[in-house]
Amino acid sequence: MTCKELVDFMVDYLSDQLPKGQKEVFELHLSLCPPCLSFLETYRETIELGRCACTNPDGPVPEAVPERLVDAILAARKAHPESDSHNR
Amino acid sequence: MRRTAVRLVPSELLSALRDLGDRTAYTRRVPHPPTSLGLLSSPVASGGVAESATEVQGFSSDADLLAALRRGEEAAYAHLVRLHGGRMLAVAKRLLKVESEAEDAVQDAFLSAFRSLDSFEGEAKLGTWLHRIVVNASLMRLRNRKRRPETPIDDLLPRFLEDGHYLDPPQPWHDDAEQLLQDAERRRWVRDRIDTLPDTYRTVLMLRDIENLSTQDAADLLGITPNAVKIRLHRARLALREILDREFRGGER
Numbered sequence: 364m365t366c367k368e369l370v371d372f373m374v375d376y377l378s379d380q381l382p383k384g385q386k387e388v389f390e391l392h393l394s395l396c397p398p399c400l401s402f403l404e405t406y407r408e409t410i411e412l413g414r415c416a417c418t419n420p421d422g423p424v425p426e427a428v429p430e431r432l433v434d435a436i437l438a439a440r441k442a443h444p445e446s447d448s449h450n451r
Numbered sequence: 452m453r454r455t456a457v458r459l460v461p462s463e464l465l466s467a468l469r470d471l472g473d474r475t476a477y478t479r480r481v482p483h484p485p486t487s488l489g490l491l492s493s494p495v496a497s498g499g500v501a502e503s504a505t506e507v508q509g510f511s512s513d514a515d516l517l518a519a520l521r522r523g524e525e526a527a528y529a530h531l532v533r534l535h536g537g538r539m540l541a542v543a544k545r546l547l548k549v550e551s552e553a554e555d556a557v558q559d560a561f562l563s564a565f566r567s568l569d570s571f572e573g574e575a576k577l578g579t580w581l582h583r584i585v586v587n588a589s590l591m592r593l594r595n596r597k598r599r600p601e602t603p604i605d606d607l608l609p610r611f612l613e614d615g616h617y618l619d620p621p622q623p624w625h626d627d628a629e630q631l632l633q634d635a636e637r638r639r640w641v642r643d644r645i646d647t648l649p650d651t652y653r654t655v656l657m658l659r660d661i662e663n664l665s666t667q668d669a670a671d672l673l674g675i676t677p678n679a680v681k682i683r684l685h686r687a688r689l690a691l692r693e694i695l696d697r698e699f700r701g702g703e704r
């Protein structure tokens with residue numbers, strides 16, 4: 364397995380979908396190749412950073428829905444009662 | 452992260468959602484007056500939507516609320532929107548980036564949810580169900596946007612020598628992810644970098660890594676194969692990694 368191939372297998376490795384044999388080869392390469400180890404670590408950190416940056420919004424979570432939007436949604440429902448499963 | 456992937460009744464729900472699929476037809480059926488937001492202007496007086504937040508707190512559980520919704524109680528609808536609308540709006544904003552479009556997507560989502568209350572299965576949580584509906588409504592809007600040509604991300608993918616070694620061998624970052632995200636400024640910076648990814652890739656990254664949908668569910672929602680989801684997700688992560696690497700790489704370059 365080359366470094367390039369290892370990078371290609373990374374999605375499957377991280378979701379634990381590599382067949383056993385391939386997983387062993389993957390991990391063997393990783394144990395012998397510091398650049399690939401760094402790549403895997405930073406790839407993982409990328410996922411984690413993206414997740415935290417997007418799900419941990421600055422300021423109080425979660426913001427309230429603006430009242431005018433609440434009103435608009437309720438008015439739209441009233442305007443089209445046939446769209447309710449309740450009224451079908 | 453504490454969120455777990457919850458598998459929802461996808462087949463039924465998806466078919467219910469597909470009824471809404473042709474958004475053009477839907478818009479025709481529900482003509483909006485051209486307000487600046489594209490939302491229905493709200494003639495509150497005619498609707499008599501007067502319940503205050505305190506008046507609508509009488510639902511102790513999803514089951515209570517659902518029963519009241521199915522009976523068509525106005526207060527229950529208002530409660531549902533106030534209870535889940537904020538979180539749904541945040542999801543729509545993450546996907547659509549444009550506030551007014553996000554609000555429209557939330558409205559689409561609620562109307563679609565009201566229509567499919569019958570198909571809602573009690574074992575899923577209302578919040579999880581609505582989350583999925585608003586993701587779908589946002590994707591519909593993304594899909595209907597005028598296609599802008601996307602910048603290729605090839606320049607952001609790792610490059611290799613012919614023998615499969617890295618052209619520029621990776622190095623560790625100078626801090627771990629947790630430390631990197633201590634300050635709000637930096638989180639915003641990461642969000643902005645994600646927003647620079649072309650929609651094709653950004654969407655898959657959002658659905659899989661941020662909204663925690665399974666590969667299959669993301670594939671169903673996007674109308675592409677699970678394998679295409681995997682490939683796009685990998686490329687999106689690689690591109691984002693490269694962008695972050697330029698900032699966080701340990702030693703001197």
Ligand SMILES: [Zn+2]
Pocket residue numbers: 365366369392396398399
């Ligand atoms: Zn290697």
